Amino acid sequence: MVSLVEPISKLENHPVVDNAIDELASKGYAIVPNFINPENADYLYRYALGLKDSDWQQAGVGRADNYTTNTQVRRDRIRWLQAQDAVERAYLDTMATLQQQLNRQLFMGLFDYESHLAHYPPGAFYRKHLDAFKGRSNRILTTVVYLNPDWQVHDGGELVMYDDQHQVLQTVLPKAGTLVLFLSDTFVHEVREGHRDRYSITGWFRHNTSINGVIDPTR
Numbered sequence: 001m002v003s004l005v006e007p008i009s010k011l012e013n014h015p016v017v018d019n020a021i022d023e024l025a026s027k028g029y030a031i032v033p034n035f036i037n038p039e040n041a042d043y044l045y046r047y048a049l050g051l052k053d054s055d056w057q058q059a060g061v062g063r064a065d066n067y068t069t070n071t072q073v074r075r076d077r078i079r080w081l082q083a084q085d086a087v088e089r090a091y092l093d094t095m096a097t098l099q100q101q102l103n104r105q106l107f108m109g110l111f112d113y114e115s116h117l118a119h120y121p122p123g124a125f126y127r128k129h130l131d132a133f134k135g136r137s138n139r140i141l142t143t144v145v146y147l148n149p150d151w152q153v154h155d156g157g158e159l160v161m162y163d164d165q166h167q168v169l170q171t172v173l174p175k176a177g178t179l180v181l182f183l184s185d186t187f188v189h190e191v192r193e194g195h196r197d198r199y200s201i202t203g204w205f206r207h208n209t210s211i212n213g214v215i216d217p218t219r
């Protein structure tokens with residue numbers, strides 16, 4: 001198994017990450033081009049392309065205890081990342097380093113991280129939603145990393161983030177290596193219909209709190 005080209009430890013004191021953390025602290029979100037270098041993004045992209053149909057599942061909507069598959073809301077397929085797989089672990093290690101830095105610099109108290117690869121075939125979308133509802137989820141911070149080489153404006157598939165007045169705040173092209181971070185219970189967002197296969201890794205840093213005495217399920 002080939003390892004990711006740039007060792008994860010290089011993230012430490014990475015100026016790109018410091019800027020992202022400042023941006024996150026002041027606005028509640030950050031958009032970070034080149035968070036993953038092109039070789040690593042391409043490596044993860046080819047890994048995703050090489051997965052079999054049976055490695056993916058149809059994405060659901062809602063919490064684990066209320067799981068429904070609603071193709072009117074979202075039409076992507078996902079694969080939960082697991083540390084047993086070397087490629088997936090390399091990504092999880094990167095995010096563990098980011099978690100440490102967020103906790104150190106912003107005292108966010110992030111406890112763990114769950115994430116999945118997502119594949120949006122042409123025509124797929126994910127309608128406006130929030131990733132977490134206040135007091136009802138342990139998801140604190142959403143992360144999305146894009147893997148698509150040479151993504152162009154006419155390919156569609158933008159991530160659109162809205163402010164609390166329902167105005168467009170940011171439109172992000174899903175270009176390889178870009179990381180988006182935002183507070184999960186604050187920013188409504190959507191994935192617009194795309195015209196190419198779109199690959200990304202979405203994840204959530206979580207708090208370790210129980211809800212009604214029940215430990216929050218991991219997915």
Ligand SMILES: O=C(O)CCC(=O)C(=O)O
Nearest residue numbers: 126131144159191200202
């Ligand atoms: O892929 C994206 O740009 C965002 C995905 C998303 O909103 C989600 O999975 O909750």
Ligand SMILES: [Fe+2]
Nearest residue numbers: 129130131189
């Ligand atoms: Fe989302």
